Amino acid sequence: MELLEAIILSVLAASTPLLLAATGELVTERSGVLNLGVEGMMIVGAACGFGGAWLSGSTTVGAICGIAAGTLLSLIFALMTLGLAVNQVATGLALTILGVGLSGLIGAGFVGERITPAPHLHIPGLTDIPLVGRILFGEDAFVYLSLALVIGVWLFLYRTRAGLVLRAAGDNHVSAHALGYPVLRIRLFAVMFGGACAGLGGAYLPLAYTPFFIPGMTAGRGWIALALVVFASWRPGRLVIGAYLFGAVTILQLHAQAFSLGIPSQFMSALPYLATVIVLVLISRARTGGSTAPAALGTVFVPDR
Amino acid sequence: MLDPTPTGPHSGGTPLLQTIGLTKRYGDFLANDSIDIEIWPQQIHALLGENGAGKSTLVKTIYGLIQPSDGEMRWQGEKMVLSGPSEARARGIGMVFQHFSLFDNLTVAENVALGLDGKESFKDMSARLEQVSNVYGLPLDPRREVWQLSVGERQRIEIVRALMQNPKFLILDEPTAVLTPQEADQLFVVLQRLKAEGRAILYISHKLEEVKRLCDTATILRGGKKVSTCNPRAETAASLARMMVGADIKEVKAAAGRKTTVPRLVVNDLGMEPDDPHGVKLQHISLELKGGEILGIAGVAGNGQDELFAALSGERQSMDPGTVVIDGQAAGHLSITQRRKLGAAFVPEERLGHGTAPRMKLSENALLTGHAASGMVQRGFINTAATLKTVDRATEAFDVRKAKRDPEAASLSGGNLQKFVVGREILRNPAVLVVNQPTWGVDAGAAAVIRQALLDLAAGGAAILVTSQDLDELIEIADRIAVMFHGRLSEPLATADASREKLGLLMGGSSLAEKETAHAVGA
Numbered sequence: 165m166e167l168l169e170a171i172i173l174s175v176l177a178a179s180t181p182l183l184l185a186a187t188g189e190l191v192t193e194r195s196g197v198l199n200l201g202v203e204g205m206m207i208v209g210a211a212c213g214f215g216g217a218w219l220s221g222s223t224t225v226g227a228i229c230g231i232a233a234g235t236l237l238s239l240i241f242a243l244m245t246l247g248l249a250v251n252q253v254a255t256g257l258a259l260t261i262l263g264v265g266l267s268g269l270i271g272a273g274f275v276g277e278r279i280t281p282a283p284h285l286h287i288p289g290l291t292d293i294p295l296v297g298r299i300l301f302g303e304d305a306f307v308y309l310s311l312a313l314v315i316g317v318w319l320f321l322y323r324t325r326a327g328l329v330l331r332a333a334g335d336n337h338v339s340a341h342a343l344g345y346p347v348l349r350i351r352l353f354a355v356m357f358g359g360a361c362a363g364l365g366g367a368y369l370p371l372a373y374t375p376f377f378i379p380g381m382t383a384g385r386g387w388i389a390l391a392l393v394v395f396a397s398w399r400p401g402r403l404v405i406g407a408y409l410f411g412a413v414t415i416l417q418l419h420a421q422a423f424s425l426g427i428p429s430q431f432m433s434a435l436p437y438l439a440t441v442i443v444l445v446l447i448s449r450a451r452t453g454g455s456t457a458p459a460a461l462g463t464v465f466v467p468d469r
Numbered sequence: 470m471l472d473p474t475p476t477g478p479h480s481g482g483t484p485l486l487q488t489i490g491l492t493k494r495y496g497d498f499l500a501n502d503s504i505d506i507e508i509w510p511q512q513i514h515a516l517l518g519e520n521g522a523g524k525s526t527l528v529k530t531i532y533g534l535i536q537p538s539d540g541e542m543r544w545q546g547e548k549m550v551l552s553g554p555s556e557a558r559a560r561g562i563g564m565v566f567q568h569f570s571l572f573d574n575l576t577v578a579e580n581v582a583l584g585l586d587g588k589e590s591f592k593d594m595s596a597r598l599e600q601v602s603n604v605y606g607l608p609l610d611p612r613r614e615v616w617q618l619s620v621g622e623r624q625r626i627e628i629v630r631a632l633m634q635n636p637k638f639l640i641l642d643e644p645t646a647v648l649t650p651q652e653a654d655q656l657f658v659v660l661q662r663l664k665a666e667g668r669a670i671l672y673i674s675h676k677l678e679e680v681k682r683l684c685d686t687a688t689i690l691r692g693g694k695k696v697s698t699c700n701p702r703a704e705t706a707a708s709l710a711r712m713m714v715g716a717d718i719k720e721v722k723a724a725a726g727r728k729t730t731v732p733r734l735v736v737n738d739l740g741m742e743p744d745d746p747h748g749v750k751l752q753h754i755s756l757e758l759k760g761g762e763i764l765g766i767a768g769v770a771g772n773g774q775d776e777l778f779a780a781l782s783g784e785r786q787s788m789d790p791g792t793v794v795i796d797g798q799a800a801g802h803l804s805i806t807q808r809r810k811l812g813a814a815f816v817p818e819e820r821l822g823h824g825t826a827p828r829m830k831l832s833e834n835a836l837l838t839g840h841a842a843s844g845m846v847q848r849g850f851i852n853t854a855a856t857l858k859t860v861d862r863a864t865e866a867f868d869v870r871k872a873k874r875d876p877e878a879a880s881l882s883g884g885n886l887q888k889f890v891v892g893r894e895i896l897r898n899p900a901v902l903v904v905n906q907p908t909w910g911v912d913a914g915a916a917a918v919i920r921q922a923l924l925d926l927a928a929g930g931a932a933i934l935v936t937s938q939d940l941d942e943l944i945e946i947a948d949r950i951a952v953m954f955h956g957r958l959s960e961p962l963a964t965a966d967a968s969r970e971k972l973g974l975l976m977g978g979s980s981l982a983e984k985e986t987a988h989a990v991g992a
Contacts, residue, residue, distance in 0.1 A: 325582070325587045328575075328582060328583065331572075332572050332579075336573070339566075339570035339571060339572060340572075340583075342534060342554070343554060343584055344533070344553045459574060
């Protein structure tokens with residue numbers, strides 16, 4: 165039972181950065197913008213987040229640095245794709261390459277340093293309940309924040325007028341413009357939100373997951389976050405399921421390797437990615453009626469004035 | 470010219486909306502050239518003009534979507550500057566767009582909410598939506614998503630959305646282009662009622678008979694300039710058309726010596742499942758076309774016309790070869806190229822993206838459809854001279870106007886590209902021509918050229934199947950007319966017997982039930 169508890173705790177920890185980044189990307193894509201630079205924004209968020217925490221000694225400062233870095237990088241993307249109407253796919257890929265290089269540069273001085281990991285919640289009595297106590301009441305703040313963020317995004321998208329306008333911009337930007345909505349401004353905010361979330365998701369890795377920074381530590385999590393948005397068919401609720409499912413597969417393969425089942429470790433490491441591909445295939449086969457993707461996703465919009 | 474007195478009975482001296490010297494410049498191009506127009510309350514004012522005459526630019530400026538380069542607008546006598554549509558809406562200007570400004574993946578209520586200013590709660594808005602739609606006889610289910618709705622229903626959303634703002638002035642951009650004659654009549658009832666309530670309406674249309682019936686005043690634009698403001702009831706359709714085009718339109722005449730010989734295109738009990746979830750299933754479609762004959766297929770968009778075109782052209786193939794017979798050869802299982810080799814030619818509805826590859830040159834586009842049946846490719850190499858010659862021949866025969874000898878398809882205007890696309894197929898002298906919406910979105914002059922070419926081709930012995938939503942066009946050129954409804958095809962009527970009323974009823978599917986019982990009895 166101890167093992168089960170440990171596994172669940174590590175699954176939650178592994179899932180949180182994915183959930184954070186994917187939530188941001190979901191909002192970005194709902195507004196009609198496809199930002200493939202999530203991996204780049206995450207890794208820069210990781211480097212800056214670690215740097216901030218190491219220099220200040222505070223996890224909060226680190227998280228803020230990560231958010232700021234992700235947002236700044238997303239602004240470059242916004243300038244290119246919204247301001248200059250450049251192709252979103254090419255810009256997003258370039259952003260990832262830029263981010264990976266930039267994070268190496270920023271983080272070079274921090275490699276080998278250690279910080280105190282983010283503190284975990286402790287409510288006397290509740291946290292000490294066997295099995296569920298630590299899982300429900302003993303997580304770090306990021307885990308709770310990520311879940312609150314998903315609920316907040318759900319409320320925003322489906323229960324507020326601003327969320328309706330954002331979905332409208334992603335569904336048909338010509339119509340949204342014709343009705344007088346500022347499509348580019350809406351998309352700018354959505355891209356910035358996506359950048360902030362990706363930066364925070366990246367910062368989570370050195371601040372809470374491992375208390376140190378190594379170059380390339382996001383290890384493709386940005387791409388998984390992108391796939392999760394599709395997996396969730398652009399709905400926040402399904403995003404939680406997808407992120408935890410993926411986190412679970414990641415952790416299980418580690419444990420499976422520890423038990424040395426005689427399966428090549430490379431295959432086990434590939435398992436989460438394989439799972440993503442299979443789920444994507446199943447989802448696209450099961451799709452019926454209506455379009456699940458925002459109809460204007462990835463298209464450049466230039467208003468006529 | 471005399472000041473054309475509008476019918477507004479309580480014209481207390483100031484019109485509701487007035488534009489003075491309104492001008493919109495794009496670089497050197499004048500989309501609107503100092504346009505003066507007056508709209509009075511209780512007036513249905515028609516705005517007429519060819520494609521590119523500047524109608525859309527003018528109404529977009531009035532709705533605040535475009536900023537004028539020069540001139541001014543006055544609203545109830547006071548100068549009006551609009552920074553955006555929400556300001557226009559706040560003053561009481563509503564608009565129903567030609568290409569609907571709807572969001573397919575949102576519900577009816579959400580779509581309506583987006584057109585309002587969001588001051589009332591979603592619940593109150595939904596309740597008011599039901600009330601307004603009932604009062605005006607425009608029934609809507611607020612919870613349905615738009616992609617599930619028919620074109621007529623979609624337009625209802627647009628109109629209800631505009632009406633919910635209680636506008637003083639409503640702009641409608643070609644509202645009847647997608648409606649059956651009966652649906653259009655229902656719309657006219659609503660518009661007359663709005664007029665009686667004291668509202669003003671600006672009505673853009675190509676359909677001159679409709680304008681004569683409905684509108685009190687008409688303003689005609691040509692090449693960005695106002696040509697005239699007149700009373701459409703005092704004009705004839707021909708005189709209105711002359712003002713729009715600036716010249717007489719050549720009347721289309723059927724050439725003599727049409728010979729009706731053997732069947733060249735036969736369809737036997739064709740049925741086909743749609744390949745996308747929103748498509749229409751084709752059921753029991755049979756028809757027979759002799760040489761020298763033109764068969765028109767009427768119907769509201771989305772009743773299976775696109776699916777029928779795909780089945781006839783070979784974009785989708787049937788298991789049963791006998792369902793489509795071209796010149797005596799079973800072709801239901803053949804590919805597009807194989808059908809072309811049998812002498813068939815196809816012109817799809819969309820000229821950009823379906824009929825041509827937009828970013829490729831005309832010669833390359835000619836090659837793409839003609840390579841199998843004419844000598845444009847030799848031992849795998851393109852004969853550039855032959856492809857250019859095809860372009861030149863089409864240019865000459867159909868008066869295609871373009872900037873250089875071999876431009877990209879996307880750089881041509883709609884009418885000129887359509888003339889090229891139709892010309893490219895006709896010049897191959899096909900035995901069978903299947904053409905979908907031959908003059909959609911094409912100016913009157915080019916439309917006349919294309920219709921004449923179809924008549925001439927038929928006179929030469931070809932069998933032609935024309936699908937169109939323009940009943941006047943079909944009545945003008947077809948020998949017989951059949952109607953598509955929900956994937957079924959009615960018995961063709963001889964054009965002489967096919968009144969607009971009869972066709973309209975068939976388009977609404979009214980006689981389908983009788984037909985089905987007859988079918989059951991017959992079987």
